[in-house]
Amino acid sequence: MKLYAYCFTExxxxxxxxxxxxAGHQVRLLKxxxxxxxxxxxxxxxxxVNRHNGLAHAAVVQRVLTRTTPLPVRFGTLVTExxxxxxVTARHEALQTRLKSIRGCVEMNVKVIWHDDAAVEExxxxxxxxxxxxxxEQKRREILGSETRVAKAKGVASWLDERIREIxxxxxxxxxxxxxxxxxxxxxxxxxxxEQYRAELKxxxxxxxxxxxxxSGPWAPYNFANIDLEFKSQFGVS
Numbered sequence: 001m002k003l004y005a006y007c008f009t010e011x012x013x014x015x016x017x018x019x020x021x022x023a024g025h026q027v028r029l030l031k032x033x034x035x036x037x038x039x040x041x042x043x044x045x046x047x048x049v050n051r052h053n054g055l056a057h058a059a060v061v062q063r064v065l066t067r068t069t070p071l072p073v074r075f076g077t078l079v080t081e082x083x084x085x086x087x088v089t090a091r092h093e094a095l096q097t098r099l100k101s102i103r104g105c106v107e108m109n110v111k112v113i114w115h116d117d118a119a120v121e122e123x124x125x126x127x128x129x130x131x132x133x134x135x136x137e138q139k140r141r142e143i144l145g146s147e148t149r150v151a152k153a154k155g156v157a158s159w160l161d162e163r164i165r166e167i168x169x170x171x172x173x174x175x176x177x178x179x180x181x182x183x184x185x186x187x188x189x190x191x192x193x194x195e196q197y198r199a200e201l202k203x204x205x206x207x208x209x210x211x212x213x214x215x216s217g218p219w220a221p222y223n224f225a226n227i228d229l230e231f232k233s234q235f236g237v238s
Contacts (some may be wrong), residue, residue, distance in 0.1 A: 002078045003030070004047065006038040006060045007070035007220070008227070010099050016067055021060045022053055030081065032088045035095060038064065039084075047076040061220045069102050071095070072225045098227065105169055105188045106218030108197065112156060112182040113212045150175075153182045156211065160185070163204055167197050172223045182211070186223035194218065 004022050012029065013036070019027035025040040038060060047053060057075050064070045079087075088095065153175050160183075161173065170188040189197045198215075205213055 002042050002080055003039040003084065004042040005073045005077045005079055005084065006040075006057060007064065007072045008095060008099065009036045009038065009064060009068050009070050010034065010103075012036045012064065012068050016063060019060055019063060020056075022047060022056050027060055030084065032085050033092065035088060035099075037084060038070070042078055045078075047078065049076065065106065065218070065220050069099075069105055070220050071099055071102065071227060072220050072222050073227055098225065101170070102188065102221045102224055104192075105190050105221060106194070107221040107223060108187045108189050108194075108215065108217035109219065110160075110185045110187065110201070111214040112160065112185075113180045113214070114182065115210055115212050156208075157183050157185075159208075160204060164197065164200055167193055167200060170224055188221055188224050189218075191218075 004025075006021065006027065015027065015029060015038075019038075021027045021038075021040040022042060023040075023044075025042065027038055027040045030037045030039050054075060061070050061072050157173055157175055161171070164171075164187065168187040168189050172186040174184045175182075187197070201213060201215060205211070
């Protein structure tokens with residue numbers, strides 16, 4: 001029998017209430033040294049990747065978030081109890097450091113998009129109308145349009161980062177602008193500063209009405225856990 005691992009926690013001696021996880025199995029706390037690891041029994045070799053299982057995993061981690069800040073484990077991680085104990089022994093200091101870095105925090109996600117496609121359009125000079133130039137003209141506009149979007153996205157990212165830099169503990173920003181999306185960001189915010197964070201985003205909206213903000217959270221700090229690669233390396237999970 002293997003265990004399905006959801007997250008590591010500290011300072012948690014009991015679950016907030018009866019929890020069921022993947023495949024409807026009861027979730028329990030496995031105490032290893034000073035860490036509490038949320039696990040449930042699992043009898044297959046792999047975990048099907050589907051919406052139901054994804055929601056079940058997220059629900060367990062999110063429930064713990066009401067009491068502490070969990071360090072999430074990558075979806076689909078199956079291990080034995082002995083492997084978990086060996087992992088804690090081998091990575092004890094790293095786990096302490098990770099948990100300390102997220103302690104008392106939650107993750108907030110922000111996507112910024114243009115309200116109007118016209119906001120990212122640039123007026124480009126026309127090419128001389130000659131036979132055979134239509135294809136080159138289209139490619140030129142695609143390239144220049146892409147360069148314009150990238151430049152504008154970087155400007156918006158720098159502006160937003162300047163506004164919230166002193167409020168967030170850590171941040172992850174993905175700049176991959178499309179016709180609509182400017183950036184996607186994950187912010188690690190101390191619980192006591194959530195209202196300040198939300199107020200700053202509200203002011204940012206008012207300052208840049210051409211931008212639309214999609215804000216979600218608070219969540220467990222998935223983007224700041226960085227524990228999946230360690231499990232993959234040590235246990236060979238896929």
